[in-house]
Amino acid sequence: MTYVIGEPCIDVKDRSCVDVCPVDCIHEVGRMLVIDPEECIDCGACEPECPVEAIYPEDALPAKWEKFTAINATWRDGAEAVDRRVEAHLTGDDVPAQR
Numbered sequence: 001m002t003y004v005i006g007e008p009c010i011d012v013k014d015r016s017c018v019d020v021c022p023v024d025c026i027h028e029v030g031r032m033l034v035i036d037p038e039e040c041i042d043c044g045a046c047e048p049e050c051p052v053e054a055i056y057p058e059d060a061l062p063a064k065w066e067k068f069t070a071i072n073a074t075w076r077d078g079a080e081a082v083d084r085r086v087e088a089h090l091t092g093d094d095v096p097a098q099r
């Protein structure tokens with residue numbers, strides 16, 4: 001499993017979570033931060049640090065932010081790919097995961 005950062009991080013980006021992650025798997029993109037699911041060791045250290053409660057275990061992510069599991073995982077395709085998905089989310093357009 002992994003932890004996932006959801007919509008509240010957008011344009012907040014205070015980076016409290018980054019400081020506590022033992023494996024440095026939280027990465028900054030244009031308007032938010034995302035967790036690389038390949039690197040996350042599921043320790044839970046980041047969750048209580050977020051002032052806007054944006055971080056959840058994947059299986060507890062609120063349904064309204066379901067899309068953010070894929071948005072975080074898009075890190076494997078690079079920051080620009082994540083940025084495109086975030087913008088698509090904010091404008092209501094879905095884009096294919098591999099674009």
Ligand code: SF4
Pocket residue numbers: 003020021022023024025026035039040041042043044045046047
């Ligand atoms: S759960 Fe642990 S390893 Fe995963 S992003 Fe949070 S602090 Fe990092």
Ligand code: SF4
Pocket residue numbers: 005008009010012013014015016017018032033049050051052053054055
């Ligand atoms: S602590 Fe929360 S708002 Fe701040 S960067 Fe991490 S996920 Fe985003």
